[in-house]
Amino acid sequence: MSFTNDPPHGPGEVNSVAGRPRDPEVDRRVLRAAAEVFGEDGWGRFTVDAVARRAGVGKASIYLRWPNKKELLASCLEARVTPVADIDTGSVREDLVQLAGQMLTSFFGASGRATTRLLMEADRIPEVAERVKELRQSQVLAARAIVRRAIARGELKPGTSVTLLLDAIVGGCLNHALATPDDLRGRVGEGLTDYAVQLVDFVLGGVTAG
The missing domain is CATH 1.10.357.10 (Tetracycline Repressor, domain 2)
Incomplete structure (x- = not known):
């Protein structure tokens, strides 16, 4: 999947496609938001859209880091449980x-x-x-x-x-x-x-x- 034409990154985000390193603060925000969304709504309503809104980042920025919502949740749980x-x-x-x-x-x-x-x-x-x-x-x-x-x-x-x-x-x-x-x-x-x-x-x- 290509993200070459992704919309501009949100505040504090890093353009990984351009070869710059990932911003650990964005990772933390996304993983914290993922834990909150999953805890409140469960797996049935756990979506990348919901996590992106909660974290205040672009959805494309999440997909640059995790290929799907299952991998996102797995990383979230490994980091926070x-x-x-x-x-x-x-x-x-x-x-x-x-x-x-x-x-x-x-x-x-x-x-x-x-x-x-x-x-x-x-x-x-x-x-x-x-x-x-x-x-x-x-x-x-x-x-x-x-x-x-x-x-x-x-x-x-x-x-x-x-x-x-x-x-x-x-x-x-x-x-x-x-x-x-x-x-x-x-x-x-x-x-x-x-x-x-x-x-x-x-x-x-x-x-x-x-």
């Missing part, structure tokens, strides 16, 4: 509080709506589904390792269900985000650390050894 880090503080309570904190931050952060949308709609987007599957797998392995180490150390009762414990914590974080009205997200977001502690203590109450 943070994987769960491997956590091993030596304390299952602290490990799980940090895990819950990471999950809550991803759900309430600037790209929180895109993250929750992604959990529900990734399978509908072939170019994105495989990348999301890999991300989920790495997160599951990191989370399950926390619980298994705690059982081995004797912090949790033998036979503790890894799946149920993590479902309770991760599900609690997701439900907290989904149940929070838009007009309260800012206020609720200020108390995420306290909520992570309360959630973990509540869940651990039934499985802590001794």
Whole structure:
């Protein structure tokens, strides 16, 4: 596809066709706009036109960077969705509080709506589904390792269900985000650390050894 006759670039954009380097600020604006559009409207209404309007750039400028909207969304998610880090503080309570904190931050952060949308709609987007599957797998392995180490150390009762414990914590974080009205997200977001502690203590109450 040729863009030789594209309309003039918007403010701050760079003419990549002429051999000049891409402007990273335009990339950031487009990826931020893509996360906002996807988070608000979902895949069914996610279009390059909508992203271009939100970012304040020409549509041709987006196509110079990404060949289609699927690749644009994939790049957006890779740039803005943070994987769960491997956590091993030596304390299952602290490990799980940090895990819950990471999950809550991803759900309430600037790209929180895109993250929750992604959990529900990734399978509908072939170019994105495989990348999301890999991300989920790495997160599951990191989370399950926390619980298994705690059982081995004797912090949790033998036979503790890894799946149920993590479902309770991760599900609690997701439900907290989904149940929070838009007009309260800012206020609720200020108390995420306290909520992570309360959630973990509540869940651990039934499985802590001794």
